[in-house]
Amino acid sequence: MYIRSTAAISAQKTFGYVPFLTEPIEYTGTRLSAIEPDYKDFVDPKLARRMSRIIKMGVAAAMQCLKDAGIEMPGAIITGTALGCQEDTVSFLTRIIELQEEMLPPTAFIQSTHNTVAAQIALMLKCHNYNNTFVHKGISFESALLDAIMLLKEGDANEILVGGTEEMTDTAFKILTRLGLYKRWPLSNFELYNTKSKGTIGGEGAVFFLLNDKPSTENLAELVSTKTFYKPKSNADIEKQIEAFLAKNNLTIQDIDLIITGKNGDLKNDAVYEALDGSLFANSSKAYYKHLCGEYPTSMSFALWLASNVIKRGEVPAVVADGEIKNKSPKKVLIYNHYQNSYHSLMLLSAC
Template sequence: MNIYINGTGCVSPLETAVEGRLPSAAPLYDNIRLKAAEPDYKQWIDIKMIRRMSRVIKMGVAAAQLSLREAGIQKPEGIITGTAYGCLDDTGVFLTKMINQQEEMLTPTAFIQSTHNTVAGQIALLLECHAYNNTFVHKGFSFEHTLIDSIMQLREGKISNILAGAMDELTNHSFNILSRFNLFKHTAAGEGAACFVLSTEKGPNAVAKLKGVSVLYKPGSYEEVAADIVGFLAAYNCSQEDIDLVITGRNGDPAGDAWYEHVENNVFPSLPVARFKHLCGEYPTASAFGTWMAGRIIASQEVTPAVLFKGNAPSAIKKVLLYNHHDASHHSMILLSIC
């Protein structure tokens, strides 16, 4: 069964929500915290509701609406999202009030809106979608498990399309806390939301095919990752030579990038390599942005200098492998192909 990506939407530190394409040159950021370039939400959300929504909810709704519009669908037959942190802004508001007011006279609104499934629920309310609705909170695997569940739902044959996506935000509190662990010593912190309309039928604006997804938790060695990637490709009747472009989650951290270096040199020694985290920053569901980027590359058949890391851009791009890891413990592979 073929699964098509019929629509995509992305809110990121780039102007992806407005332009919907990759930049020709990498932007020059002046700090290590990359904030999302948020669009005008009034085109999708009533102005009275915008004031009550946190940033991550608005980003998720915008990404969902962009993907549905591109796919030409008003209401999906299911909604699945992934997030590692949930609605951190509302969580911070509730905890701050709890401390300042000594746990007395607390309003429940911020607590209710701080739950991880708030984004998926809000999208469903706006679309009046009463179908299957699920949220995965699996750290660096949150987006990958969203895709896996979406594939399972579509292969059951009960539905023909589904809205899948992932989103995470970075707040002042979370940035300060994570910075204490030196997580952003060599890389930039990021945030964003990306959504995809997946379907068993090819739409008029289909971007790519989603061939497969695989995850590997805490591998013991570089060789284990390399062997897992080879096995993953073989499971989909694909070899290393069939891949036209490899996209990795390089973020500038020497220890983390060593995993990518081994795969590039030993599994795909002659293939061009692209990267994406210098555009969106590092966060647990950054692979959603990487998947959006991979889809755009396949659809446009162009690898811009902004994302090409090594090698020469291929003249034809039929299969793209996205290899990413978060904190060297959550490793994932996502395989896309041309429609």
């Protein structure tokens, strides 16, 4: 499977034709907000008025991805999101209380469903092809990607648009902070990994990819394989899963030029990666990314965007390097991420 194009809206300058993370943005706080583009280039202003932020971000990223690939009509549209359109959900629930369950305006309810982003993209494109949304918590994007791979292998669709979307609302941020997911005092995102404490920083974003099964020099990278596993028993079990994943693709850890990990600054979360750093990953070049986009259930989509560009551009941005990078132009990249040590994901990419 090949990644033909990708577009990302994140807390960094990643959208459109911009330098590759040469001007990283520093934030001080416990939450990163996406840098939104000028939507009038992608959405009719009259339509945009009725769209929440996540719908506009998803539509813009999808349209830019299709434009970069030179594709007008995708063979399928598949998205992954854990929490869906939170802004519309909160708005609808608030109005239920305020209006005492009477005369409720339907717009917020209609747009609060998780599949709204994929549906809106299809409506704008007049696309009647396969359309699906996966809501699988920490592996929502990975599930969407797996569905796309199966469609391609079965020959049911080609030129498949796959995306991961997530937004952070004030309400959700307060609740998740109380649950201990985020740090309780402000800090620089550039100092995230130097602060050994509980919690991380919140994030959001919308990242889309166009997948096909046609080799081309214009493709960004080859998506060789992907795998998920749930609640491993121990760090040794995680090592076995990674080694088996590589062995299935006739590789060992020595064949990997760069490993992108999901470190997020949380003491408990990063203990898994640090254990691997002292064993399986000890002699490997490593990178991280969550100080740029924040932590959210579909952040793996940002990692895939990063890996695709690293391979295509033949460079590893200094801002993501975790120590010395031995091969400055990686050809084989492994991504390993876990969400709350329950949902574990692996992706293997290679140069075309």
